[in-house]
Amino acid sequence: MKISRDWLQKYFHAPLPSAEELADALTFHAFEIESVDPIREPAASNGAGGDWVLDVKITPNRGHDCLSYRGIAKEISAILKLPLTSDPLDVGLTKSHMLEPMTDVVSVLIEDTGLASRYIAGYVKGVKVGPSPEWLVKRLEAMGQKSINNVVDATNFVMFNIGQPLHAFDAAKLTATDGSYAIEVRKAKEGEKLLALDAKEYALKPGMLVIVDKNADSPIGIAGVKGGEAAGITEATTQIILESANFDGASVRKTAKALNLRTDASQRFEQVISPELSGFGMRAAVDLILKLAGGELVGFADAYPKPPTPLQVVLQSSHPTRVLGTEVTKETIRDVFTRLDFSYEETDDVFTVTVPPERLDIQIPEDLIEEIARIIGYDAIPAIQLSTPETPVAVNTHFYASERVREDLTALGYSEVITSVFADKGERAVINKIDSFRPFLRTTLVNGLNDALKKNVQNKDLLGLKEVKLFEIGTVWKEGKEEIVAGIVTEKESAHEEPLSMYMKEAAAYDTLPLSETQRYQTFSRYPSITRDIAMWVPGGTRAEEVEAILKESAGELCVRIDLFDEFKKEDKVSFAFRLVFQSNEKTLTDDEANRHMQAVYDAVDKRSWKVR
Amino acid sequence: MERGHIHPISSLIREANQIFSGMGFTFIDGPLIESEWYNFDALNVPKDHPARDMQDTFFIKDMPEHVLRTHTSGLQIRYMTEQVKKGILPPYRVIAPGKVFRNEATDMTHEAEFFQIEGLAVGEHITLAHLKGTMTVFFKEIFKSSVEIRFRPSFFPFTEPSIEVDMRLTGGDAPEKLRNKWIEIGGAGMVHPKVLENCGLDSKKYQGWAFGPGLDRIAMLKWGIDDIRLMHSADLRFVNQF
Numbered sequence: 001m002k003i004s005r006d007w008l009q010k011y012f013h014a015p016l017p018s019a020e021e022l023a024d025a026l027t028f029h030a031f032e033i034e035s036v037d038p039i040r041e042p043a044a045s046n047g048a049g050g051d052w053v054l055d056v057k058i059t060p061n062r063g064h065d066c067l068s069y070r071g072i073a074k075e076i077s078a079i080l081k082l083p084l085t086s087d088p089l090d091v092g093l094t095k096s097h098m099l100e101p102m103t104d105v106v107s108v109l110i111e112d113t114g115l116a117s118r119y120i121a122g123y124v125k126g127v128k129v130g131p132s133p134e135w136l137v138k139r140l141e142a143m144g145q146k147s148i149n150n151v152v153d154a155t156n157f158v159m160f161n162i163g164q165p166l167h168a169f170d171a172a173k174l175t176a177t178d179g180s181y182a183i184e185v186r187k188a189k190e191g192e193k194l195l196a197l198d199a200k201e202y203a204l205k206p207g208m209l210v211i212v213d214k215n216a217d218s219p220i221g222i223a224g225v226k227g228g229e230a231a232g233i234t235e236a237t238t239q240i241i242l243e244s245a246n247f248d249g250a251s252v253r254k255t256a257k258a259l260n261l262r263t264d265a266s267q268r269f270e271q272v273i274s275p276e277l278s279g280f281g282m283r284a285a286v287d288l289i290l291k292l293a294g295g296e297l298v299g300f301a302d303a304y305p306k307p308p309t310p311l312q313v314v315l316q317s318s319h320p321t322r323v324l325g326t327e328v329t330k331e332t333i334r335d336v337f338t339r340l341d342f343s344y345e346e347t348d349d350v351f352t353v354t355v356p357p358e359r360l361d362i363q364i365p366e367d368l369i370e371e372i373a374r375i376i377g378y379d380a381i382p383a384i385q386l387s388t389p390e391t392p393v394a395v396n397t398h399f400y401a402s403e404r405v406r407e408d409l410t411a412l413g414y415s416e417v418i419t420s421v422f423a424d425k426g427e428r429a430v431i432n433k434i435d436s437f438r439p440f441l442r443t444t445l446v447n448g449l450n451d452a453l454k455k456n457v458q459n460k461d462l463l464g465l466k467e468v469k470l471f472e473i474g475t476v477w478k479e480g481k482e483e484i485v486a487g488i489v490t491e492k493e494s495a496h497e498e499p500l501s502m503y504m505k506e507a508a509a510y511d512t513l514p515l516s517e518t519q520r521y522q523t524f525s526r527y528p529s530i531t532r533d534i535a536m537w538v539p540g541g542t543r544a545e546e547v548e549a550i551l552k553e554s555a556g557e558l559c560v561r562i563d564l565f566d567e568f569k570k571e572d573k574v575s576f577a578f579r580l581v582f583q584s585n586e587k588t589l590t591d592d593e594a595n596r597h598m599q600a601v602y603d604a605v606d607k608r609s610w611k612v613r
Numbered sequence: 614m615e616r617g618h619i620h621p622i623s624s625l626i627r628e629a630n631q632i633f634s635g636m637g638f639t640f641i642d643g644p645l646i647e648s649e650w651y652n653f654d655a656l657n658v659p660k661d662h663p664a665r666d667m668q669d670t671f672f673i674k675d676m677p678e679h680v681l682r683t684h685t686s687g688l689q690i691r692y693m694t695e696q697v698k699k700g701i702l703p704p705y706r707v708i709a710p711g712k713v714f715r716n717e718a719t720d721m722t723h724e725a726e727f728f729q730i731e732g733l734a735v736g737e738h739i740t741l742a743h744l745k746g747t748m749t750v751f752f753k754e755i756f757k758s759s760v761e762i763r764f765r766p767s768f769f770p771f772t773e774p775s776i777e778v779d780m781r782l783t784g785g786d787a788p789e790k791l792r793n794k795w796i797e798i799g800g801a802g803m804v805h806p807k808v809l810e811n812c813g814l815d816s817k818k819y820q821g822w823a824f825g826p827g828l829d830r831i832a833m834l835k836w837g838i839d840d841i842r843l844m845h846s847a848d849l850r851f852v853n854q855f
Binding site for chain 2: 060420
């Protein structure tokens with residue numbers, strides 16, 4: 001969710017800290033921040049007049065309340081202990097007064113309250129649709145939204161502010177019967193289509209929830225996703241019917257996915273929001289529209305068959321201490337609940353919290369413990385070691401056998417590879433592999449080992465190996481079973497494998513086997529190497545290391561490897577034979593280049609009167 | 614005879630087992646084709662959770678409700694359920710290193726096949742502070758450097774509270790690139806009471822934590838490996854460096 005610091009500031013009297021500090025506050029107490037981007041240069045050198053947008057990663061459990069400025073403002077208020085100037089969900093009106101007056105000029109019918117738990121229609125007439133004021137255009141721009149007109153912009157503003165998606169219909173484009181309108185929320189019928197506000201026509205499937213002009217029995221919107229062109233707001237609109245409703249999240253998600261149409265509205269319904277928000281959203285939208293577009297509120301119709309009862313969660317005051325491993329006093333618990341604006345009752349050693357309706361994520365005591373932990377901050381958690389174990393651990397027979405195989409084979413010069421489980425053929429397959437390349441699960445390690453052998457034989461010189469010997473311990477699926485096998489391949493022995501079970505035995509303890517002592521990995525060149533051998537007579541007593549050093553120096557940087565591969569004495573002379581491997585990090589070396597470097601080596605050998613053979 | 618080389622991931626698993634068995638953690642393993650119950654449902658992951666989408670998870674042909682495991686977390690469930698059936702109640706301490714699968718496109722830092730190490734400690738008095746302590750010991754040993762651990766808020770369906778673990782190497786001989794920088798390690802948290810109940814444990818009596826960092830990532834940090842695809846390359850120019 002993009003959060004403009006300027007917009008957020010409106011919730012607070014006290015000046016907010018810098019965007020970076022806000023980002024840190026959220027990172028360590030609520031949400032990760034993807035980025036902090038300036039969107040308006042400060043007018044003054046002290047940073048005044050600038051605006052920044054924080055891209056906040058709202059976790060899936062907080063989509064209910066934090067895909068909104070109000071939600072984030074409440075978080076900042078709790079984290080930084082800054083009081084809010086006002087809360088849009090605390091308008092000083094009781095719930096029933098908020099949606100006054102009622103009217104029967106619009107009626108609402110919900111066909112399946114399982115798919116729509118609330119629908120409020122608000123009827124305003126005499127509006128003047130026109131451009132939005134500068135402040136509103138700027139606000140929407142910060143969210144990456146274009147201004148459309150004052151009515152539509154007002155609904156989008158309220159959605160971002162409170163988290164309640166809203167929609168506006170042009171009432172004159174609906175069918176009136178006896179002077180009244182009827183909105184129905186029902187499942188689409190076979191063959192129904194909707195030309196949406198994005199000028200695309202969508203084929204609706206039965207099961208998708210739609211908003212319908214009941215008197216004409218024709219869809220005017222895809223519930224929770226997008227409105228229709230037919231009743232869209234234009235410059236000519238003077239009467240509007242506002243929608244503030246609650247649609248089932250799973251249904252909206254399926255519909256949006258099937259139509260390939262994800263919107264800010266559908267995103268919020270998918271996360272599931274409280275039907276209590278509908279009332280606040282409607283009130284805020286009406287107030288704003290009357291201010292921006294004039295007009296007169298006729299009234300509301302609210303279909304809200306089953307308002308949820310507030311949830312109470314009971315927390316033992318000792319529980320947070322027990323879970324977090326650091327003392328959490330009752331004082332701290334009270335403080336956190338107050339900062340989060342949770343109303344609670346305290347008796348002896350028990351807190352009973354009445355969960356705010358929009359905090360659908362708070363259901364069990366552990367949810368409250370998480371609130372306490374994150375608000376006080378995880379820095380408060382000390383690092384304490386577990387108690388010393390009483391008995392030695394039982395040995396895992398699979399792992400023990402694998403480790404024995406590893407040790408035995410590496411002692412014999414085999415190196416371990418890990419290859420993909422995916423193959424060109426097999427008994428089992430996955431059904432949804434991207435690019436459908438090798439969707440089968442391997443029945444054997446043999447093919448992977450053979451490929452690996454071929455690849456590595458090419459690099460023998462580079463690796464300084466006389467023979468490539470490989471092994472793998474991995475899972476295969478054959479004869480209807482999943483099994484761990486150990487496979488080997490060498491240049492002399494064709495690839496074959498045995499079940500790991502052959503190597504399994506009881507063991508009381510693990511052997512202490514060697515770990516890699518490598519400090520750092522060195523990137524290697526992907527270009528082919530060139531090998532040159534040189535053999536020479538040197539006076540008896542000359543050390544091989546001495547000769548190698550001379551060769552290394554004269555061969556230059558591109559010589560990546562020198563190995564002594566033969567030596568023998570004859571009378572008072574010794575013959576050394578070395579293999580030199582040349583390779584560049586930037587390109588494929590040519591024979592000519594290799595020859596030139598070898599010439600430098602011959603010259604150096606010559607200078608010492610060593611005789612090249 | 615010149616010795617061959619074990620794969621760096623194997624060295625890391627061997628080392629992790631040495632460190633954790635010293636702290637009383639048993640090494641457990643399980644099948645790569647896992648039931649949706651162990652991989653998702655028992656872990657409190659709802660049926661319509663995005664992770665269960667075709668995009669993220671490999672489903673098995675002709676084997677409904679089975680997937681290539683997307684994490685080693687399902688092994689927590691297998692282990693605890695088995696122990697309870699045998700009448701063995703907590704304390705439990707287990708690690709489960711192994712290969713996991715995500716239906717993702719491959720690039721320098723992402724692979725469809727990679728390795729994870731799951732850790733679980735459950736008992737009557739296992740706290741979040743013990744998680745911080747255990748992570749500190751583990752990474753200090755792995756990186757051979759003094760280490761600071763910090764937690765940030767996060768969310769997973771199977772833990773509550775849920776956290777992200779960051780690590781900072783502060784020792785003088787820590788690699789230049791990593792020294793004193795906060796590095797993301799992976800997610801963790803207190804096991805969700807529903808998960809304990811799904812295994813047959815009384816969540817009012819027992820509590821504990823689980824963590825599950827990626828081993829490829831730890832290997833890449835430890836050794837400065839720049840491309841995760843090297844792990845499955847079967848290239849001795851890579852393996853023989855370890």
